[in-house]
Amino acid sequence: MPDEKVLKPAAAVSVILMLIIVAVSFSMKESNKLAGVTGTAVFLMGEESEVAEEKAQEGVFAIFPGEKSKEVLAKLRDKTIVIQKPKSVSEVTTVAFEEIAIEQKIILHIEGIHTGELSEDSIYRVNGEEIYYGSAAAMEGDMVQFLTIAEEKKLDEEYARAHITITLDTNYAYELYEDDGYYYISLLRAKDRYDKIIVVDAGHGGNDPGTFPSSEQCYEKDVNLAIVKHLLEYLKQDDTIKVYTTRTEDVLPTLKQRAALANNLEADLFLSVHCNSNANTQIQGMEVLYNEKQDGTSTFTSKDFAQICLEHTNGKLSLKNRGLVPRSSNVYIVGAANMPVALVEVGFMSNPSDLAVLSNEYYQKKAAEGLYEAVQDAFERLEQREEEDE
Ligand SMILES: [Zn+2]
Known part of the structure; x- marks a missing residue:
């Protein structure tokens, strides 16, 4: 909306x-x-x-x-x-x-x-x-x-x-x-008006379905959006956070638009929600991508944010923990974002047991709950770091 x-x-x-x-x-x-x-x-x-x-x-x-x-x-x-x-x-x-x-x-x-x-x-x-x-x-x-x-x-x-x-x-x-x-x-300037700004991104959309299992009709773009919509509901509970989204419908903003939104707003956090896939259907679990080049320049890094997202979200879903994945150049929005960015690959749609979780509304909401806690945690840590800097 x-x-x-x-x-x-x-x-x-x-x-x-x-x-x-x-x-x-x-x-x-x-x-x-x-x-x-x-x-x-x-x-x-x-x-x-x-x-x-x-x-x-x-x-x-x-x-x-x-x-x-x-x-x-x-x-x-x-x-x-x-x-x-x-x-x-x-x-x-x-x-x-x-x-x-x-x-x-x-x-x-x-x-x-x-x-x-x-x-x-x-x-x-x-x-x-x-x-x-x-x-x-x-x-x-x-x-x-x-x-x-x-x-x-x-x-x-x-x-x-x-x-x-x-x-x-x-x-x-x-x-x-x-x-x-x-x-x-x-x-x-958005940062002059709002203290805490987050951009939430549901991966893919429109005529880009993202990944999907061969077995049934379930598209990544819809799972991503379902999780993001639940997350937006949670985020409404906290009026200290100004939330922007790249999409709330089945549309396809470009990757450039998505990263530009976060950069233009000078957002504090950029969170992107995706699902994974592999030709080997045995491979399963959650991993979170972060920008490896964001180190030393900030006191709260992309890696810190990714770690928090992984802990909280997988705390709710208990999927296999595949850890953090450093990326910068080959995943556009991770590399282009100027602020702590986390791209959460919630699970593998190619794996039957992960897919059962990903396609289930109860777990989609659970994932959102974990991400909400992660966002709260991240803003707390951002504030702590700012105080330490002063
Ligand atoms: Zn994706």
Whole structure:
């Protein structure tokens, strides 16, 4: 489930009628930037610059008008997306915020406006003293890489829904607020906002089933996801931990996306769940992969994390303990992760007795319980090490 935050309570009208797409995707204009630092700064201070004046005549700079500018400025963080409210915004308007972290994407769902009122030119990106607007062309300094606005309206409905989809240059934590004229999405460094961050990854997915036994229809991707979903339930019990996941459905993010999510967020821990396989069906047991190159540079290493995962998880399942496996270059996400990473190969799907455990929901939940304890333990040890360092 994506993180949804509603800015304003809803009074949505839902009539089942034919859905018509009124307007999808605006032209691929280039992004624009408000002159250089000087011009922008001058504009922000409410004074006139040549560029600002010219743009104001085009109606582009309705933002930060007059008296309001100081008040608005005081609210802006270093990086903020400012969306001018449509004229028809009223008490029936609802705004929901959705984050799709693995795609570095946020979506603003706005209900209860008239069609054609939103434009990329009224979606401003404030980055320090620079302001960008328009649909994106990945300009340097613009946090927005890609931007689309889709609008839809059912026949006979008075109001439309708009979906503003914004692809960002990296992953952020978000703060949302609004005033009479604008919606604000402040983009914060995740580590400044959250103390403890973990990225949980269910291996494979979509058209990559992972491994599967020849005997029956049971795919690794589904076992991984089932364990991860149980783990997410456990992690909900601890609100001191901010949890991100690479997938909660049967989809296939790339390995690069998975590692980038953890690295962009500067996550404290990266946990990947997989199942093993071997042509020799006698081979069985649990092993945990870690990044062997992460030693000496950190006081809590990938190996430490892997060891904790192995102890706790196999403590619940009592499979054969195959120990830790050092990897760096040949397993992408283990090698690419900048933080303590553990890739747990829970058991061998090619082995009948392991498979009986892996495909059983009771044991999937047990595995998740072990991983949850491992995560708790790991964060405790991370904290202890930090205290020792101080
Ligand atoms: Zn796998």
